[in-house]
Amino acid sequence: MRKKTVRRSGVILFAVFFSLLVSYMGLAEYYKNGFSYGTWINGIYCTGKTVEEVNEELLKNCSYAGLTIYDGEGNVFRIKPEDVGYAFDFREALQAYLDRQNSYLWIDNLFMAKEMTLLPVISYDEGRLREVLESVPAFGGKSQEERTVSIQKTDAGYLLVDERKHVLNEERASEAVREKLFSLETRLDLEESGCYEDLPYTEAMEAELDKWEKISRFQDCRIVYEFGKELVPIDASIVCDWMALDENGEFLYDEAGNIKPDDGKIEAFIDELAAEYDTVGAIRYFNATRGETVAIEGGIYGNRIDEKAEKEYLKQAFARKAEEIHTPQYIQKGWEQGKDDIGDTYIEVDMAEQMMYYYQEGKLELETPIVTGNTGRRWGTPEGVNYIYGKARNRVLRGQGYESHVNFWMPVKGNIGIHDAAWRSEYGGEIYKTNGSHGCINTPYEAMGKLYDMAEIGTPVVMFY
Numbered sequence: 001m002r003k004k005t006v007r008r009s010g011v012i013l014f015a016v017f018f019s020l021l022v023s024y025m026g027l028a029e030y031y032k033n034g035f036s037y038g039t040w041i042n043g044i045y046c047t048g049k050t051v052e053e054v055n056e057e058l059l060k061n062c063s064y065a066g067l068t069i070y071d072g073e074g075n076v077f078r079i080k081p082e083d084v085g086y087a088f089d090f091r092e093a094l095q096a097y098l099d100r101q102n103s104y105l106w107i108d109n110l111f112m113a114k115e116m117t118l119l120p121v122i123s124y125d126e127g128r129l130r131e132v133l134e135s136v137p138a139f140g141g142k143s144q145e146e147r148t149v150s151i152q153k154t155d156a157g158y159l160l161v162d163e164r165k166h167v168l169n170e171e172r173a174s175e176a177v178r179e180k181l182f183s184l185e186t187r188l189d190l191e192e193s194g195c196y197e198d199l200p201y202t203e204a205m206e207a208e209l210d211k212w213e214k215i216s217r218f219q220d221c222r223i224v225y226e227f228g229k230e231l232v233p234i235d236a237s238i239v240c241d242w243m244a245l246d247e248n249g250e251f252l253y254d255e256a257g258n259i260k261p262d263d264g265k266i267e268a269f270i271d272e273l274a275a276e277y278d279t280v281g282a283i284r285y286f287n288a289t290r291g292e293t294v295a296i297e298g299g300i301y302g303n304r305i306d307e308k309a310e311k312e313y314l315k316q317a318f319a320r321k322a323e324e325i326h327t328p329q330y331i332q333k334g335w336e337q338g339k340d341d342i343g344d345t346y347i348e349v350d351m352a353e354q355m356m357y358y359y360q361e362g363k364l365e366l367e368t369p370i371v372t373g374n375t376g377r378r379w380g381t382p383e384g385v386n387y388i389y390g391k392a393r394n395r396v397l398r399g400q401g402y403e404s405h406v407n408f409w410m411p412v413k414g415n416i417g418i419h420d421a422a423w424r425s426e427y428g429g430e431i432y433k434t435n436g437s438h439g440c441i442n443t444p445y446e447a448m449g450k451l452y453d454m455a456e457i458g459t460p461v462v463m464f465y
Helices: 002-032 053-058 091-100 103-110 126-134 170-182 203-220 236-242 263-275 307-318 429-434 445-454
Strands: 038-039 066-072 074-079 088-089 115-116 121-123 147-152 157-162 187-189 222-227 230-234 285-289 292-296 323-326 330-333 347-351 355-360 363-369 383-388 392-397 404-413 416-420 441-443 460-464
Touching: 053 088, 053 091, 074 103, 091 121, 121 383, 121 445, 147 203, 157 203, 157 236, 170 187, 203 230, 236 263, 263 307, 292 441, 292 460, 355 445, 363 445, 383 404, 404 445, 441 445
Parallel strands: 038 115, 066 187, 222 323, 347 460, 416 441
Antiparallel strands: 066 074, 088 121, 147 157, 222 230, 285 292, 347 355, 355 363, 383 460, 392 404, 404 416
């Protein structure tokens, strides 16, 4: 009885063991065609799945934004994945992992799951990549042999165009692009990656560079003319035209090998400067109180540059490479310098409206009707921008057929001035057309007294119809 029991127990144990063995071996065979129990790859549960099935799931989680490239000139361009046929594939890495897997040891994963990280094989179309790079401004430039050194004259003066400095090494840059694509990086700075280089110069290029050094020294001028609030820099755009040339248009050099200046051209520049900033008798556009902009020509007020003195100054200052802000010398000087020399303190004589205004620092301080020259007898007061060049009280004005006492006298042009007129009881309107003055600006006594006290010698007087 006891022997039968032992025999029966042995049979049962053998049957159980055999069943377990068959099951274990069956699973081992099953895992030969798929990933073993408890296998995780890149966060995907892979147990029993084939390479194709896992590859398909992994690709769902793969993406690439493309490569943004920054060149050394501040330009930015982007290579999109679809432009170069960019693709991912995990099959090679998955198959390699599967080949290393021992399916008979799947039981180990019961106690410790296998978590793996695999990288995909990255591919793209090399031909399409070349096409994309050739369309980018930074690539596809001149060859090394085509890159020259030249001196060009522009509106800003002479410039050196050196095509052999900071040249993109396209082979090096292309390789850097490929490395970034393969490593899934999204940014490439060609400057930081060392893709730029300087090319060597030929003997002819060295000679051009030596010539440029002389031109650069010549046109390095740091003199600034000051006309009131206006500044005129005498920079390369101006002095590039001062170089002395021979009959063939080549630069002339002094004994030290420096380019010689042409004094005649420097003097001609002062003539141009005077033509632009001399304002005596020039046409001015004036915003009248009546709301119009009037063109006024003539008069004795304004600035007139001392051209002779300025020509000598500029030749000497340029020769010694002066660096300064220079106020020119004047033969005649207005209250304000520059093109707008009237400023905001002036007397306005509107002869069409027969009104006079006094503005002080832009504020209207006085307005009064007046009577100007008799236009019916051709004694009309002349237009122009003049100025008060004298002040006197209790003067007797004399002329052909008249002798008049005035309390306040302010001459503005020759024998024409602003004064009171005790013999008049009315002002303004159209009196001037038939009963106007001999040319002076007749002003009511009270207004004239105020104006006499406020206006200083030198005050501009703007006179127009």
